[in-house]
Amino acid sequence: MTTTVITGIGELVTNDPARREQGGLLGLLPDAAVVVERSRIAWVGPGAEAPDADVRVDAGGRAVIPGFVDSHSHLVFAGDRSAEFEARMTGEPYTAGGIRTTVARTRAATDEQLTSHVARLVAEMRGQGTTTVEIKSGYGLSVHDEARSLAVARQFTDETTFLGAHVVPDGTTPEDYVALVTGPMLAAAAPHARWIDVFCEDGAFDVDEARAILLAGTDSGLRGRLHANQLTYGGGVQLACELGLAAVDHCTFLSGDDVSALESSGTIATLLPGVEFSTRQPYPDARGLIDAGVRVALASDCNPGSCFTSSMALCIALAVREMRMSPAEALHAATAMGAAALDRDDVGVLAPGNAADLVLLDAPSYVHLAYRPGVPLVAGVWQAGRPVV
Ligand code: NIG
Numbered sequence: 001m002t003t004t005v006i007t008g009i010g011e012l013v014t015n016d017p018a019r020r021e022q023g024g025l026l027g028l029l030p031d032a033a034v035v036v037e038r039s040r041i042a043w044v045g046p047g048a049e050a051p052d053a054d055v056r057v058d059a060g061g062r063a064v065i066p067g068f069v070d071s072h073s074h075l076v077f078a079g080d081r082s083a084e085f086e087a088r089m090t091g092e093p094y095t096a097g098g099i100r101t102t103v104a105r106t107r108a109a110t111d112e113q114l115t116s117h118v119a120r121l122v123a124e125m126r127g128q129g130t131t132t133v134e135i136k137s138g139y140g141l142s143v144h145d146e147a148r149s150l151a152v153a154r155q156f157t158d159e160t161t162f163l164g165a166h167v168v169p170d171g172t173t174p175e176d177y178v179a180l181v182t183g184p185m186l187a188a189a190a191p192h193a194r195w196i197d198v199f200c201e202d203g204a205f206d207v208d209e210a211r212a213i214l215l216a217g218t219d220s221g222l223r224g225r226l227h228a229n230q231l232t233y234g235g236g237v238q239l240a241c242e243l244g245l246a247a248v249d250h251c252t253f254l255s256g257d258d259v260s261a262l263e264s265s266g267t268i269a270t271l272l273p274g275v276e277f278s279t280r281q282p283y284p285d286a287r288g289l290i291d292a293g294v295r296v297a298l299a300s301d302c303n304p305g306s307c308f309t310s311s312m313a314l315c316i317a318l319a320v321r322e323m324r325m326s327p328a329e330a331l332h333a334a335t336a337m338g339a340a341a342l343d344r345d346d347v348g349v350l351a352p353g354n355a356a357d358l359v360l361l362d363a364p365s366y367v368h369l370a371y372r373p374g375v376p377l378v379a380g381v382w383q384a385g386r387p388v389v
């Protein structure tokens with residue numbers, strides 16, 4: 001059996017809670033080594049105590065971090081909306097109305113076209129250090145197109161999410177569409193999905209519709225997550241907390257009661273600062289949420305409309321600069337908390353037994369992710385123990 005030891009790690013981010021006393025939130029270990037056996041981490045510790053292995057890799061004093069866990073993306077789509085982005089940057093507001101444009105283009109694409117497009121985006125993510133990605137449907141909005149979107153996504157990740165309730169498509173009523181989503185569409189989608197999601201917002205689905213859809217999904221064995229409070233105040237965040245969902249995403253417009261509900265429920269608030277960057281909306285109050293005891297994750301929301309970035313490093317830089325998260329909080333939110341938002345305890349933390357998903361940075365410290373915004377710092381990626389970059 002082949003083992004690999006990565007030595008000469010100047011700064012290792014483990015995220016291991018058992019190392020917090022000495023290593024802080026990130027469980028930092030200086031002058032460290034990691035041993036990888038097959039797809040898992042076999043050993044983590046001081047470089048001077050590293051056991052021997054078949055293959056040795058020298059990190060040359062650079063930093064190693066857990067692979068990013070991007071818990072929110074919409075990669076299954078066709079077409080381009082750069083003109084919509086350009087119009088926004090000259091004063092048009094973001095309304096989510098462009099979703100219908102992408103639906104038309106996605107329905108017209110072949111399975112092969114969708115698959116190769118997702119492959120390209122997943123490779124783009126991997127090259128930037130993302131080793132776990134959640135992928136949603138939501139640009140099909142018919143039984144056939146939602147099921148095939150999820151079948152495509154399933155080729156790239158176990159973390160697939162049925163988002164038939166993205167918007168009500170043209171040519172149907174909200175009542176009829178909710179009946180379709182909770183009936184035949186759910187039946188066709190569920191075999192390909194782990195999660196169910198709803199866009200709970202003015203102009204999409206209200207709280208009662210979202211509750212009915214989420215409960216139907218739960219009855220079919222899916223777990224719930226929610227898009228809420230992105231564009232307006234509303235009851236979505238409280239619904240997510242009431243239902244004990246793993247995560248509620250966006251959380252841009254929150255009342256004091258929403259913050260209290262998040263804190264007491266433990267539902268993770270996933271913040272997507274690339275969206276605010278790309279729509280010129282105000283950023284969510286990450287500092288206020290963390291100070292109130294809310295668990296916060298960061299994700300890209302990579303999609304053709306509100307935010308077409310695949311870069312978790314950009315999200316970290318924005319979180320630090322624009323949302324007053326510390327560099328350590330932001331990296332933790334993009335790794336360990338992303339894993340928690342997907343209810344996963346085998347990724348996001350570098351500890352024996354966990355997935356060997358690691359990123360070697362061309363930098364002496366993880367702080368460079370925010371300190372050097374826009375600079376490609378990923379020098380190597382191991383995914384499930386395999387060097388992939
Ligand atoms: O998460 N908010 C809803 N859905 C996506 C955007 C979809 C689009 O504009 O195409 C989001 O921001």
Ligand code: FE
Nearest residue numbers: 072074227301
């Ligand atoms: Fe989204």
